[in-house]
Amino acid sequence: MKATILANGDFPTLNSLINELREAEFLVACDGAVCHLEQLEIQPDIIIGDLDSITERLKEKYSQKIIHIKEQESNDLSKAFFYCVDLGYDDFSILGATGKREDHTIANISLLSIYIHHCKSVVIKSDFGTFSVHKTPCKISSQKGQQISIFTPNPNTLLTSKGLKYPLHHLALPLWAKGTLNEARGEYFTLHSQKEGECVILYHALIH
Amino acid sequence: MKATILANGDFPTLNSLINELREAEFLVACDGAVCHLEQLEIQPDIIIGDLDSITERLKEKYSQKIIHIKEQESNDLSKAFFYCVDLGYDDFSILGATGKREDHTIANISLLSIYIHHCKSVVIKSDFGTFSVHKTPCKISSQKGQQISIFTPNPNTLLTSKGLKYPLHHLALPLWAKGTLNEARGEYFTLHSQKEGECVILYHALIH
Numbered sequence: 001m002k003a004t005i006l007a008n009g010d011f012p013t014l015n016s017l018i019n020e021l022r023e024a025e026f027l028v029a030c031d032g033a034v035c036h037l038e039q040l041e042i043q044p045d046i047i048i049g050d051l052d053s054i055t056e057r058l059k060e061k062y063s064q065k066i067i068h069i070k071e072q073e074s075n076d077l078s079k080a081f082f083y084c085v086d087l088g089y090d091d092f093s094i095l096g097a098t099g100k101r102e103d104h105t106i107a108n109i110s111l112l113s114i115y116i117h118h119c120k121s122v123v124i125k126s127d128f129g130t131f132s133v134h135k136t137p138c139k140i141s142s143q144k145g146q147q148i149s150i151f152t153p154n155p156n157t158l159l160t161s162k163g164l165k166y167p168l169h170h171l172a173l174p175l176w177a178k179g180t181l182n183e184a185r186g187e188y189f190t191l192h193s194q195k196e197g198e199c200v201i202l203y204h205a206l207i208h
Numbered sequence: 209m210k211a212t213i214l215a216n217g218d219f220p221t222l223n224s225l226i227n228e229l230r231e232a233e234f235l236v237a238c239d240g241a242v243c244h245l246e247q248l249e250i251q252p253d254i255i256i257g258d259l260d261s262i263t264e265r266l267k268e269k270y271s272q273k274i275i276h277i278k279e280q281e282s283n284d285l286s287k288a289f290f291y292c293v294d295l296g297y298d299d300f301s302i303l304g305a306t307g308k309r310e311d312h313t314i315a316n317i318s319l320l321s322i323y324i325h326h327c328k329s330v331v332i333k334s335d336f337g338t339f340s341v342h343k344t345p346c347k348i349s350s351q352k353g354q355q356i357s358i359f360t361p362n363p364n365t366l367l368t369s370k371g372l373k374y375p376l377h378h379l380a381l382p383l384w385a386k387g388t389l390n391e392a393r394g395e396y397f398t399l400h401s402q403k404e405g406e407c408v409i410l411y412h413a414l415i416h
Contacts, residue, residue: 075385075388075389098310098313099307100336101336101337101413102306102313102317102334102336102337102339102411103337103355103357103388103411103413104388105306105310105313106314106317106357106359106384106385106388107357107384107385107388107389108385109310109314109384110383110384110385111383111385113383114383114385126310128308128309128310129309129310129311131310147311149311149314149315151314153382153383154382155363174361174362175318175319175321175322175361176314176315176317176318177283177314177315177316177318177319177322180283180311180312180314180315181283181315203310203311205309205311
């Protein structure tokens, strides 16, 4: 069961992403993100957040769809994600999770390493690329020449790659910059780690 | 000696940041970022990068200011930073380092933890906030109610805070999201760690 979550960062502009919102089986808007949907006449199934950024008119219009979750420990994206998990959703596409405040961008990306323990698949998509999260060993689809960045939530993870332009050999990536600016040599690449089941967050840059 | 570096992410729109570019003592543009300066009739002192995104006209106009650094290991921002360090600059303000490709944003922010070992001060500023880098213990200026996020390049760093709304007590922040969404209670806050001299990257969100 697939859920699409729209967070309150940069609203996507790519047609493919707008269509994904339009055709979502189950669409959750985080707080103020509903305003962008409203402009495109896209109806979310539910709206989650503390609602401090929604207009009174929208609050009224969507009063039956608003879920109040009073809890200070997690951000709106996590509230939306875990609400969907409780409903049985296990395949997630998250849009609007990057852009604007950079600390929110970093936080949202890192949360993938938590979310993957609660679902089958979760990705963050933007106008610039896609973050996905995997456990080693993994075989990842790519396009030849596609720019790839690799982040390891556990900085001690020792990665080895096949199919990347700049191969990794038992390499740790404690500095976030260290795994960036790589490139796929073909239609897939593989990653494995000394210890199995390590979490890896991958970024596929869009090919323009 | 202060240098201002304009990287090739989102060009700032805030007047305060445009003025900083306009009044910079020494302004370095990374590659295509020079196009934005050109529109505002701001002259960079030097241009650094592989120049694959600069037009022929600009290449000609700035031919005396272009520094070619052929090296695949580091990104344009690092090339610009270390070129300035070699010239004796030790105080850095970096603009345009966030926005657009999210992997570049994350990489640039993490590089602060390297740069701080080579200069007195370095910050990344955007329309949304400012990243700065410090060694513990540190006393940090803030405004009451200002949103603060804390990132530790060494995930084992145990931080304790005074003056934050959600105090840290010997707390490690291995998950990047864990140190976000905090708030300053007054005009400053302090951070110290069990081991002295640990690196901390702070984000001060702009108050709008």
